[in-house]
Amino acid sequence: MTNPFDKLRKSLAKTKDNLMGKISRVVLRRKIDDNLLDEIEEILIEADVGVKATMRLIDNLRERVKQNGITEGDAVIQLLKDEITNIMSSRPMDSPPSPENNLEIWLITGVNGVGKTTTIGKLATRFASEGKKVIIGACDTFRAAAIDQIEIWAKRSGVDIVRSQEGADPAAVAFDAASAAQARKADILLIDTAGRLHTKSNLMDELKKIRRVVEKAAPDATILSKLIVDGNTGQNAISQVQVFTEAVGCDGIIITKLDGTAKGGVIIAVTEELNVPVDFIGLGESVDDLQRFDAKQFAEALFA
Numbered sequence: 001m002t003n004p005f006d007k008l009r010k011s012l013a014k015t016k017d018n019l020m021g022k023i024s025r026v027v028l029r030r031k032i033d034d035n036l037l038d039e040i041e042e043i044l045i046e047a048d049v050g051v052k053a054t055m056r057l058i059d060n061l062r063e064r065v066k067q068n069g070i071t072e073g074d075a076v077i078q079l080l081k082d083e084i085t086n087i088m089s090s091r092p093m094d095s096p097p098s099p100e101n102n103l104e105i106w107l108i109t110g111v112n113g114v115g116k117t118t119t120i121g122k123l124a125t126r127f128a129s130e131g132k133k134v135i136i137g138a139c140d141t142f143r144a145a146a147i148d149q150i151e152i153w154a155k156r157s158g159v160d161i162v163r164s165q166e167g168a169d170p171a172a173v174a175f176d177a178a179s180a181a182q183a184r185k186a187d188i189l190l191i192d193t194a195g196r197l198h199t200k201s202n203l204m205d206e207l208k209k210i211r212r213v214v215e216k217a218a219p220d221a222t223i224l225s226k227l228i229v230d231g232n233t234g235q236n237a238i239s240q241v242q243v244f245t246e247a248v249g250c251d252g253i254i255i256t257k258l259d260g261t262a263k264g265g266v267i268i269a270v271t272e273e274l275n276v277p278v279d280f281i282g283l284g285e286s287v288d289d290l291q292r293f294d295a296k297q298f299a300e301a302l303f304a
């Protein structure tokens with residue numbers, strides 16, 4: 001088994017090249033001046049770091065260069081690393097641990113294809129291996145294949161699943177799942193949802209309904225809304241978070257598919273612009289390709 005940091009470093013190779021690789025080439029044997037800062041700014045924007053984080057990075061860079069009388073281009077790399085680590089560490093790393101013996105319900109949301117079902121499979125395996133009693137609620141009833149897919153993950157991770165048939169009311173399945181989780185004294189219920197219905201407002205209404213029903217069925221449970229975002233999404237990630245937050249809240253973000261994308265800089269935009277922690281990151285399709293997000297490690301991997 002490769003160690004987690006190596007895995008992270010390898011997964012981020014394209015992002016690193018797109019971001020730090022380009023910047024390293026640009027600063028080489030250059031003096032720091034406005035032209036150089038403009039070029040760095042352009043690279044950051046193109047690497048999906050987002051306008052807000054980019055402006056903050058460039059302003060702080062300019063300030064620190066002036067304060068410390070720095071003239072050589074290469075010095076920019078270490079300064080950027082510090083600033084990027086700062087931005088990514090500015091949000092809490094983790095949701096607070098729930099009180100003992102309290103059921104936690106994770107409503108897993110996100111647009112179609114971002115990796116909701118896969119991430120639930122990975123989470124179920126992880127939590128089960130930590131000795132937690134996990135139940136999965138198969139509330140994506142939009143397609144039969146979605147129910148089969150989550151069932152396979154449940155079997156693989158050895159956890160119970162509450163499911164129904166294609167076309168069943170997702171809120172009814174959620175009600176059954178939450179009731180079962182409470183009756184069986186589960187530690188955590190992971191609710192899979194659809195990312196696509198006939199219209200977007202349908203989807204948001206459906207998610208709101210699921211949340212309401214779950215609150216009724218398990219009044220003592222802690223309900224957390226976790227949004228899955230595809231790392232290839234670019235700046236659209238920000239508006240996705242806003243739309244889902246408005247409907248069902250957002251207690252944490254999981255960014256998937258950071259392996260193989262050059263757009264991983266979006267995690268800097270997300271941590272700068274949104275007041276929500278990034279809990280986990282997805283680094284591949286298999287069960288152990290899910291890591292807790294750690295800002296320092298992430299920055300280390302980007303600059304390794």
Ligand SMILES: Nc1nc2c(ncn2[C@@H]2O[C@H](COP(=O)(O)OP(=O)(O)O)[C@@H](O)[C@H]2O)c(=O)[nH]1
Pocket residue numbers: 110111112113114115116117118119195256257258259260281282283284285289
């Ligand atoms: N490379 C990569 N693929 C992923 C990751 N997470 C999910 N996928 C793939 O993305 C596709 C859609 O995933 P799925 O879980 O069905 O998405 P859903 O529609 O949100 O439930 C599948 O082919 C997954 O194997 C990841 O972290 N990395």
Ligand SMILES: [Mg+2]
Pocket residue numbers: 116117118140146192193
């Ligand atoms: Mg799915």
